[in-house]
Amino acid sequence: MSNDYLMTPEQKDLQLMVRDFVEKEVKPYSAEWDVKDEFPAETFKKAAEMGLHLLAIPDEFGGMGLDHTTTCILREELGKGDAGFAVSIGANTLGYTPLEIAGTKEQIKKFSEIVVPGELSAFCLTEAQGGSDAGNCKTTAVKDGDEYILNGTKAFITNGGIAKVYTVFAMTEKGKGVKGMSAFMVEADLPGVSVGAKEHKMGIRASNTTEVIFTDVRVPADHLIGKEGEGFKIAMKTLDRTRPDGSATAVGICQRAIDECVKYAKEREVFGRAIGKHQAVAFMIADMEIQTQAARQLVMHAANLMDHGIFDPNISSVAKTFAGDTAMRVTTDAVQILGGFGYSRDYPIEKLMRDAKIYQIFEGTNQIQRVVISGNLLR
Numbered sequence: 358m359s360n361d362y363l364m365t366p367e368q369k370d371l372q373l374m375v376r377d378f379v380e381k382e383v384k385p386y387s388a389e390w391d392v393k394d395e396f397p398a399e400t401f402k403k404a405a406e407m408g409l410h411l412l413a414i415p416d417e418f419g420g421m422g423l424d425h426t427t428t429c430i431l432r433e434e435l436g437k438g439d440a441g442f443a444v445s446i447g448a449n450t451l452g453y454t455p456l457e458i459a460g461t462k463e464q465i466k467k468f469s470e471i472v473v474p475g476e477l478s479a480f481c482l483t484e485a486q487g488g489s490d491a492g493n494c495k496t497t498a499v500k501d502g503d504e505y506i507l508n509g510t511k512a513f514i515t516n517g518g519i520a521k522v523y524t525v526f527a528m529t530e531k532g533k534g535v536k537g538m539s540a541f542m543v544e545a546d547l548p549g550v551s552v553g554a555k556e557h558k559m560g561i562r563a564s565n566t567t568e569v570i571f572t573d574v575r576v577p578a579d580h581l582i583g584k585e586g587e588g589f590k591i592a593m594k595t596l597d598r599t600r601p602d603g604s605a606t607a608v609g610i611c612q613r614a615i616d617e618c619v620k621y622a623k624e625r626e627v628f629g630r631a632i633g634k635h636q637a638v639a640f641m642i643a644d645m646e647i648q649t650q651a652a653r654q655l656v657m658h659a660a661n662l663m664d665h666g667i668f669d670p671n672i673s674s675v676a677k678t679f680a681g682d683t684a685m686r687v688t689t690d691a692v693q694i695l696g697g698f699g700y701s702r703d704y705p706i707e708k709l710m711r712d713a714k715i716y717q718i719f720e721g722t723n724q725i726q727r728v729v730i731s732g733n734l735l736r
């Protein structure tokens with residue numbers, strides 16, 4: 358990988374540790390998880406023993422306390438193995454980040470006590486009436502003494518059916534628009550929390566995506582994250598911070614596609630020579646490499662800025678959009694390079710293409726990112 362010379366010895370060690378784990382425990386089983394449409398709980402246990410579900414959680418609370426750059430290095434490795442599995446683990450960072458932004462030490466301690474032993478969390482923002490318009494939130498949280506009573510249904514929640522703790526966004530004051538939204542930490546075992554329909558997805562099928570339903574759930578008032586009315590701001594800041602980390606998995610998908618295509622293009626002979634010797638194929642591989650290198654550098658740049666305390670939502674959106682679009686282009690070309698075998702489930706390529714698609718949709722669609730990026734420039 359071209360960034361090797363920039364890595365610290367610790368980052369290199371972690372990268373090799375995760376690469377080894379992916380080769381032994383993820384790649385050989387990824388196709389099976391895809392067919393079963395199931396989260397691989399046993400493999401997750403092994404990942405959790407290595408602390409891979411705790412990348413962002415500070416070490417004083419039992420996590421790995423990694424910076425964004427290191428997180429991206431590891432998320433790329435996971436993405437090379439199975440993007441669905443990588444997304445499940447990554448959603449723990451998404452669940453945790455609202456607390457990093459606005460939580461108290463006590464809240465972070467409570468959250469950590471739940472996930473550190475080997476559990477997952479989930480970030481519950483989207484509702485059925487439109488994920489792009491996240492401010493149009495129908496879930497309510499009504500204060501009642503020293504509790505809030507939560508009612509509503511969240512849609513498309515990664516880890517929805519398996520998380521032990523949720524960060525939930527709900528309206529504490531209707532009529533105030535996004536300024537009436539607040540954020541809460543909600544334990545999954547509270548009475549009234551239930552899991553709704555599971556999504557049967559096109560890709561990232563090793564990840565669990567469900568509705569999460571809150572019916573008269575009594576949440577202790579000290580589980581409010583930040584202040585009342587700060588929820589939307591916290592949600593947006595969370596996504597600004599996590600987009601580069603997630604996009605590193607998209608880069609991993611691209612790298613896997615390149616690795617598979619290079620191998621295939623050397624082996625597969627048509628018209629008496631390896632297809633890689635046909636310039637049309639060779640140039641497609643060159644373009645895959647050019648685009649992937651560019652996506653990786655953008656993602657790493659966005660991560661590096663955050664590690665220097667610079668939280669620039671614009672660069673985060675730029676990196677997310679470019680990496681997602683690149684993953685789609687690169688994997689589509691990869692299918693083409695393998696021809697009929699690229700289209701067949703006997704080879705890993707068509708799955709990469711199905712997995713890549715989500716990177717143009719979640720954490721804010723790539724159209725919405727373009728709305729944001731152009732808005733920043735034209736305002």
Ligand SMILES: Cc1cc2nc3c(=O)[nH]c(=O)nc-3n(C[C@H](O)[C@H](O)[C@H](O)COP(=O)(O)OP(=O)(O)OC[C@H]3O[C@@H](n4cnc5c(N)ncnc54)[C@H](O)[C@@H]3O)c2cc1C
Pocket residue numbers: 448479480481482483485486487488489490512513514515516558561566715718719720721722723724725728
């Ligand atoms: C597998 C998966 C996992 C997910 N995980 C989570 C999670 O863990 N937590 C969570 O809260 N959410 C999650 N989501 C939800 C995800 O963030 C939303 O699906 C996404 O934000 C888009 O919302 P939508 O699906 O309702 O599409 P819509 O908002 O209905 O958009 C439909 C189409 O219209 C376009 N569009 C809408 N408005 C505009 C506009 N103003 N300008 C231009 N184009 C526009 C969109 O780009 C899109 O192409 C997940 C979704 C999926 C599929």
